[in-house]
Every structure is written in structure tokens, then in C-alpha cells.
Amino acid sequence: MKFFNRPVKPEDTADNKLLQSYRESRDLKVLGRLYERYMPLVYGVGLKYLKDEEQAQDAVMAIFEELAQKVHQHEIKQFRAWLYVLSRNYCLMQLRSGKKLETIALDEFMEFTPVLHPDTNNREEAMQALERCLEKLTPAQQQSVKLFYLDEKCYKEVADATGFTMNEVKSYIQNGKRNLKICLEKNSGE
Template sequence: MIWSKPKDKHHNPTDEQLLQQYRETGELDILGRLYEQYMPLVYGVCLKYLQDEEQSKDAVMQIFEELIVKVTRHEVKQFRGWLYVLSRNYCLMQLRGEKKYETVAIDDVMESAFVLHPDTDDKEEYLNALQRCMEKLNEAQRQSVELFYLREQCYKEIAEKTGYTLNEVKSFIQNGKRNLKICMEKHGGR
């Protein structure tokens, strides 16, 4: 058996050090080294939202291309968390672009949030705010709203999947939409 000596911290730069090196040099192989260790995380996020292996593999590469530009424009304090949000937002935009969920209805619910926050024209910022508000919903409302809008499931399918009654599902969706609207109006998702 061959024993390898422990790796020296100086030979394994931190995420922050790699980011700084990339920003200073613009060398893609540095960013590639950083991204490579998080590719399984990114793939998992993509698979969760896109629910298609090939589409998720393509998304991993597209997200890297976005990363090349966005990592120089944004202050990144914790790369892993920031990359997770970037990946999730990319997938949500893909779903929105493919009309896999009813965008008009969810936008109608949030319409007043845009009126109250006219500077919220950045879709990424809007999606982040919407995600924060979704996380504030109770479990039953969040699950019902996600299944109804993001997965385009009908009341009956949601009831079968969750074990809630049909009336409970309708109530959770209605109350969830109302709570999302209030959250977006009041806090912009904060």
C-alpha cells in the first residue's frame, strides 16, 4: 500500500483564492478548477428542476458559461451558496422559457409587487425574491403551489400525491398565492 502525505493547504487554494485569481488573470482553467468541484451540486440542482438528465448535463455547461461573466460582476461571499442560487435561477428561467409552468397566472398574482417595486425589472432578482417568499410559506402551501404552478399538476393529482383532500389542496394553493403576493408586496422577498 502506498501512503500519500497529507495535502498542503497552500497547494489547495480556497474557493475565494481561486475566484480572486480568476478575477485577476481571467484564465478560464482557474475558474474551471473551482467549478469542477461543484459540478455534481449543479447537476443535482438542474436535475431537480428540469427533471431530464440530458437537459441537466447541457445546463451544467451553460451555467459555466454564465459563471464566466457573472462571477466578475457580482460580489461573491460564499461561492457554493451563490452558485446554487445561480443554478436554480438558470433552471427556473429555462422552465419559464419552455412554458413548463403557468407564468401568466403567477405573474398576475405578483403584478402588484412590480408596481410597488418598479426597480425590480431584473428577472434574476425577481426570481430570488419569489424563491425567498416561497420558502416562507408553510409546507402544505409551498408544496401545493410548486406542484400546481411549476409541475403543472391538477388539483386531483396534487391530492393523490400529497394525501391532502381536494378542498385542502384548493385552499393551500389559494392561501399560498395570497401569502406570496403579500410577501412580495411587503418585503420584495426579504
């Protein structure tokens, strides 16, 4: 039982300082510095449970998102151990849901198009509307969204292909998808 009574190590103190700083400022860069130290651990947990490199890489990004919310909800004494449990639980939930972080297919991505075009089941018309709205995105969003959804690349592959950081890729994809949805909803009334 030495593990539970172990002395406080310098990295625990540094982790706690960064964690406290993030809680006070809500600055994701601060949390990112803390998380960066443990990305290999999170990736290893993802690989162990999900048994797929790309899914483990995607899990690293998704767990960071979850982390940003959960650190405000939990008392954390040892960040590394807590993050390990969070990562393991995340992976187990993915396995239980049967999704295993599958890449979103174009049809899923366009989940809102049947609603936008209720008078027709014309896929061609929906695709043209999507293409028009894609052109309205910023170049970075456009490139990231196309690579992720249409070419079915994982975050790391999009980052490698574009030169963007993983956080930028995630942001461009999320904002791009939201902007596409807004554009398609706005244009559906025309």
C-alpha cells in the first residue's frame, strides 16, 4: 500500500500549480501545458483499450476536451492518477457504445440535410447546397473539414497534411461544422 501513502513528488506540486492556475483563469493554454506532459500516458491508455493507433490519437484530443470540463467538477489530489482513470473510463465508454471513435461518415455529417430539403430526397441538391456552404468557410476550416469528413482522415493526419497544430485542427473542424450547419439552415428557407 505504499502507493497510497507515497510522499508528494515535485511533479505533483507543479501539476497542482498548473491545475489551480487553469481553474482560476480557464486559460486552455495552461491546461494544455499540463496535459502535454501526460499525452503519452493518455495515448498509451487509448492504444491499450481501443487497439487502434488512429482511434487512440483521436481519444487523446477528445479526452482533453472532457478534461477541460471535468477538472472543475472534481477534487484532484494526484493529477496523473486521476487523468489515467479519466482516460480509461473514456475508452471503456467508447467500447461500450460500440463506436470506438469511428470516423464520421459523410451521411452522418449531413444529418441535417433531409430536414433542410423536406420536399425532396434529392441527394444531388443536398450535395450542391453543402458545396456552396463549404465555399463560405475560411480556407483553414474548409481544408480541415474536407480532409476530416470527406477524406476520412484522423486529426493527426489532418494536422500532418496542413501543418496546423492538433488544437487548431480540432477548432477548425468544430467551427467549420457549426458554420456549415448554420449556412445550410439559413439557405434551406430560400
